[in-house]
Amino acid sequence: MHPSAAADPGQTAVLIERMNKWYGSFHVLRDIDLSVRKGERIVIAGPSGSGKSTLIRCINRLEEHQSGRIVVDGIELTNDLKNIDKVRSEVGMVFQHFNLFPHLTVLENCTLAPIWVRKLPRREAEETAMHFLREVRIPDQAHKYPGQLSGGQQQRVAIARSLCMRPKIMLFDEPTSALDPEMIKEVLDTMIELAESGMTMLCVTHEMGFAQAVADRVIFMNQGQIVEQNTPSEFFNNPKSERTKLFLSQIL
Ligand code: ADP
Ligand code: MG
Numbered sequence: 001m002h003p004s005a006a007a008d009p010g011q012t013a014v015l016i017e018r019m020n021k022w023y024g025s026f027h028v029l030r031d032i033d034l035s036v037r038k039g040e041r042i043v044i045a046g047p048s049g050s051g052k053s054t055l056i057r058c059i060n061r062l063e064e065h066q067s068g069r070i071v072v073d074g075i076e077l078t079n080d081l082k083n084i085d086k087v088r089s090e091v092g093m094v095f096q097h098f099n100l101f102p103h104l105t106v107l108e109n110c111t112l113a114p115i116w117v118r119k120l121p122r123r124e125a126e127e128t129a130m131h132f133l134r135e136v137r138i139p140d141q142a143h144k145y146p147g148q149l150s151g152g153q154q155q156r157v158a159i160a161r162s163l164c165m166r167p168k169i170m171l172f173d174e175p176t177s178a179l180d181p182e183m184i185k186e187v188l189d190t191m192i193e194l195a196e197s198g199m200t201m202l203c204v205t206h207e208m209g210f211a212q213a214v215a216d217r218v219i220f221m222n223q224g225q226i227v228e229q230n231t232p233s234e235f236f237n238n239p240k241s242e243r244t245k246l247f248l249s250q251i252l
Contacts, residue, residue: 009074013038013169013200014059019068021058028054029065030224036202038168041195043211043232044204046221047247052204055221056171059202060091073168089117092162096174098154100146100161106133107142110161118165125164132160136190152183156190163194170194172203206251212236220244 009015014036021029029051036042044052057063058070061077061084070077072087100109110129114120120128133139136156138149146154155175162170172191176184188210195201195214205211211218211232218235220228222243228235236252239245 011038012036012071013040013073014202015069015071016059017069019058019065019070021054021063021065028224029058032068032226034219034226036200037216038200039198040200040216041214042202043215043218044202044221045206045208045211045218045247046227050221051224052221053173056093056173056202056204059169059171060088060093062093089165090168091171092165092167092169093171093173094155094158094162094175096177098146098151098158100154100157102146105143105145106138106149106157109146109157110164113161114164128164129160132163133157135163135193136160137186150183151179152186155179155183155187159187159190159194169200169202172201172205174204174206176205176207208236208252220247222247 012035014034016032016034019029019032020027032055044055046052054063058065059072073090075083075087077083077087101112104112107126107129110133111122111125114125114128115122130139130142133142136159138153138156141149141153141157146157149157175191176187179187184207188207191201191203191210192214203210215232217229218232219226220235228239228241228244235244236248239248
């Protein structure tokens with residue numbers, strides 16, 4: 001039994017059909033089919049080089065696919081730049097390296113895009129930023145520069161900054177992989193709260209405790225393909241493919 005997204009397109013956040021991508025002659029993603037319901041929490045796992053980052057980067061068109069379809073909140077990703085802009089404004093992304101602007105304060109990092117892209121008045125942008133900085137529990141850091149913050153705090157700023165654009169979908173690419181162990185939990189706690197708020201999330205992570213706690217579905221990739229997908233309890237307790245069993249034996 002594979003829990004899959006509802007057939008109703010109004011309830012589908014992301015629809016990917018027979019999608020293929022090449023880097024030059026290297027076939028990096030092979031016949032990907034994936035349908036994500038609104039509000040669904042997906043964890044993407046798999047060995048290094050299996051195409052996890054490439055897959056989520058295709059969802060906001062940081063990478064281009066060559067065949068098949070990707071539809072995000074009803075918008076098909078093609079070369080139409082208008083659609084790409086629309087999708088990017090609906091999809092937030094948090095990376096392994098926080099990618100904050102070092103010369104801007106935390107507050108300015110959070111208000112930059114809302115002011116320049118969303119055209120929000122500065123005051124409103126700052127109120128929104130403070131709201132989300134409180135949500136990630138660092139309102140007291142608003143006037144510091146990223147370099148003055150710990151890694152865990154910087155990653156929570158990156159999450160708050162994404163949320164300031166009011167995304168409908170959040171993509172995470174190994175958000176805790178660059179953090180010292182004692183900072184991983186504070187970022188995962190923030191992600192768990194976001195999941196509980198009903199956000200649609202696709203998270204590439206090796207944090208299997210997070211997957212157990214919040215994922216509706218775990219997707220396992222190997223060599224550019226989705227090899228297996230299931231609920232966390234089935235995925236961890238009853239893995240089907242040999243490749244999944246090997247992967248789990250290495251990380252658990
Ligand atoms: P993962 O995130 O699962 O580690 P990636 O999506 O980063 O995997 O990479 C999948 C494969 O594609 C790897 O073999 C990687 O070397 C290759 N790859 C990634 N980015 C590029 C690129 N820009 N050009 C060529 N090959 C790439
Ligand atoms: Mg990766």
